[in-house]
Amino acid sequence: MSIAVSAPGKVLLAGGYLVLDKNYSGLVFGLSARIHTISTISVSETGTILVRSPQFATATWTYTVSSSENGVTVEQVPDKGSSKNTFVETTIRYVLSYLSLSKIVSSEITILADNDYYSQPTSTTPLRFNNLNVPLSSAHKTGLGSSAALVTSLTSCLLQAYSPAPLQLSGSSYLTKIHNLSQAAHCAAQGKVGSGFDVAAAVFGSCVYRRFSPSILQALPEANAPGFRQQLREAVDKSWDMGIEKTKIPKGVRVIMGDVDCGSSTPGMVKKVLAWREGEKEAARKQWDELERVNRGLIDLLAELSEGSHDAVRQQILDIRKNIRAMGEAADVPIEPEEQTKLLDAVSAGVPGVLGGVVPGAGGYDAVAFIVKDNEETVTALKEFLAKWDDGKVKALETREEQEGVRMEQTVQYEGFGNYLKLT
Numbered sequence: 001m002s003i004a005v006s007a008p009g010k011v012l013l014a015g016g017y018l019v020l021d022k023n024y025s026g027l028v029f030g031l032s033a034r035i036h037t038i039s040t041i042s043v044s045e046t047g048t049i050l051v052r053s054p055q056f057a058t059a060t061w062t063y064t065v066s067s068s069e070n071g072v073t074v075e076q077v078p079d080k081g082s083s084k085n086t087f088v089e090t091t092i093r094y095v096l097s098y099l100s101l102s103k104i105v106s107s108e109i110t111i112l113a114d115n116d117y118y119s120q121p122t123s124t125t126p127l128r129f130n131n132l133n134v135p136l137s138s139a140h141k142t143g144l145g146s147s148a149a150l151v152t153s154l155t156s157c158l159l160q161a162y163s164p165a166p167l168q169l170s171g172s173s174y175l176t177k178i179h180n181l182s183q184a185a186h187c188a189a190q191g192k193v194g195s196g197f198d199v200a201a202a203v204f205g206s207c208v209y210r211r212f213s214p215s216i217l218q219a220l221p222e223a224n225a226p227g228f229r230q231q232l233r234e235a236v237d238k239s240w241d242m243g244i245e246k247t248k249i250p251k252g253v254r255v256i257m258g259d260v261d262c263g264s265s266t267p268g269m270v271k272k273v274l275a276w277r278e279g280e281k282e283a284a285r286k287q288w289d290e291l292e293r294v295n296r297g298l299i300d301l302l303a304e305l306s307e308g309s310h311d312a313v314r315q316q317i318l319d320i321r322k323n324i325r326a327m328g329e330a331a332d333v334p335i336e337p338e339e340q341t342k343l344l345d346a347v348s349a350g351v352p353g354v355l356g357g358v359v360p361g362a363g364g365y366d367a368v369a370f371i372v373k374d375n376e377e378t379v380t381a382l383k384e385f386l387a388k389w390d391d392g393k394v395k396a397l398e399t400r401e402e403q404e405g406v407r408m409e410q411t412v413q414y415e416g417f418g419n420y421l422k423l424t
């Protein structure tokens, strides 16, 4: 039986940096751009998992999997052309180790990413899952959180396919399990414990997020080291100290993401902001508390949004931006760089129907996100404005915010995508 699951991308609209500390919150929207994984289990063979990402060149990874005392051993079969895919490999290792299976049947897994995750050539109208014909490492990412969506989607798909008993994806305790296991695999693959807001959005969809204590994952042994299987199971099955308040996307407005053809390094920026916070404790505390206050103000305004409160939202976004710039100046990090300030101001003043815009997540030169009235004229006007700005360096993406997190999908919709996809 083929099983398909999808998980959404993210945008951290408010709470960048603050969300790294569990005393502060992040407003994260799940996006309609999803990463889909489709698995087909073999009826007779054991020990091999073949993963393909057919939108990319040489994106095939074959793994030999076998059960061992401390967890499931996953080894990539060398194949000319294919590089490593740490996120895929780690997820397989974590999920199968968690399940503690003695016999592991073979399976084939296909990954399909919605087009908004990567810059698309403008010359042709893309297919639903466009083929980019370049290796994954050369594709230009738009910053929607591909690894978190992929790990969450693949974790759920493997759990569904390999669990001895049928599972209810919609049940809250099962979602929590998917969350904990996806966070564990994602943190291991990226080699650090971040705030995890991206995985939380991929699992639960749009929410106000408060992080879990990093010690939950830092205490885990290395994969397949003594005690790994047992301690992974205990960590995933216990209750985590995180906070998820589901947010209702307000009627009448939507999010539009702008991909900026330029990049910033998130880890470098995080390091500098945290070093400033450590060095100037009192000033930083005041600044973070003020940012938290204005961020919570926006969360409350969006929760009760009506036509009459649009002006209040505009003002609140300006307050947030003012504080983000102050934090950037104090830490000497271009969180809202001057170029982005100009763009956000120009759009807010020049496109009717735009309530405001921010630099999402860690900020920098990567992306902008706008809150706009949800109508055709506004969207068209914004796209036209961006097309004329700075030689078209900023591209409006098609994706919008979406409430729902990880979900099961009907397999028929993928027929014809990925030459190899055999659905049963």
Ligand SMILES: Nc1ncnc2c1ncn2[C@@H]1O[C@H](COP(=O)(O)OP(=O)(O)O)[C@@H](O)[C@H]1O
Pocket: 053, 085, 086, 087, 088, 111, 112, 113, 136, 141, 143, 144, 145, 146, 147, 148, 150
């Ligand atoms: N469509 C895909 N197919 C296969 N692997 C993917 C895909 N998208 C993302 N990944 C995995 O996620 C990694 C990218 O993660 P990362 O650099 O953290 O980017 P992001 O900020 O988008 O999460 C890739 O190297 C690969 O391991």
Ligand SMILES: C[C@@](O)(CCOP(=O)(O)OP(=O)(O)O)CC(=O)O
Pocket: 012, 015, 016, 017, 018, 019, 020, 143, 144, 145, 194, 195, 196, 197, 266, 270, 360, 361, 362, 363
């Ligand atoms: C600084 C942060 O709080 C937010 C970063 O958000 P982004 O959305 O910018 O993340 P990347 O996709 O990894 O670049 C770090 C964190 O929360 O882990």
